[in-house]
């Protein structure tokens with residue numbers, strides 16, 4: 001009898017301990033705001049089946065500049081143990097979110113990264129596309145590792161191992177990009193979305209013009225003639241469209257200026273392979289080599 005009482009006490013102690021510090025029977029729920037954060041978190045979580053990762057915006061949404069939370073997002077976030085965000089103004093819905101879920105731990109992955117100021121008159125103060133410099137991506141992965149280890153300490157060793165392996169891969173990618181970009185013949189580019197300043201800064205490129213059009217916005221004749229002047233003044237550098245944005249404006253501009261059109265991927269959509277970020281960046285490198293070494 002005495003033994004049974006002791007056993008019950010031990011079991012109760014274990015149960016209480018687990019409720020307080022371990023992942024519950026349903027597992028831990030981690031939500032990442034959008035695609036690149038999801039890929040980074042996936043690499044840190046690795047094969048820990050008790051931690052479920054979901055992406056708030058789908059892997060086809062793209063950037064979150066105008067993203068509005070939907071009912072399904074609120075349900076996901078109500079069950080989340082951690083919400084991983086890019087920060088730097090990417091998640092414009094944060095204020096609404098903090099009011100609805102004041103206790104939800106939010107992890108800002110861009111914290112500590114030196115942000116690039118947006119031009120005067122922009123909607124947000126800073127450019128949010130920090131992840132396109134792989135050394136920034138490594139900082140973001142470290143934040144994810146620390147947050148996951150703090151919330152789920154029983155898996156800290158695994159997170160540490162996975163993160164250091166991934167950070168090693170990201171730094172290798174950074175070295176390769178530095179080596180390859182050092183020999184580009186040309187350095188000027190024109191883009192159609194303000195996504196590449198961090199990449200350009202890291203690898204010595206000059207974004208001479210950014211032609212910001214909404215995905216459904218056409219180019220007016222007046223806008224086209226202004227852009228033609230701008231691109232000609234810049235010496236007709238290559239134009240870089242993105243898979244997420246239509247290239248009609250680029251085609252019109254190329255027809256007028258003779259600039260060539262290429263495609264760069266800001267890695268905001270894609271599949272969920274753990275090496276998706278690296279694959280997209282290597283593809284970008286191959287395109288830049290072709291575009292910036294052309295006569």
Ligand SMILES: [Zn+2]
Pocket residue numbers: 063064065129193194195
């Ligand atoms: Zn963007």
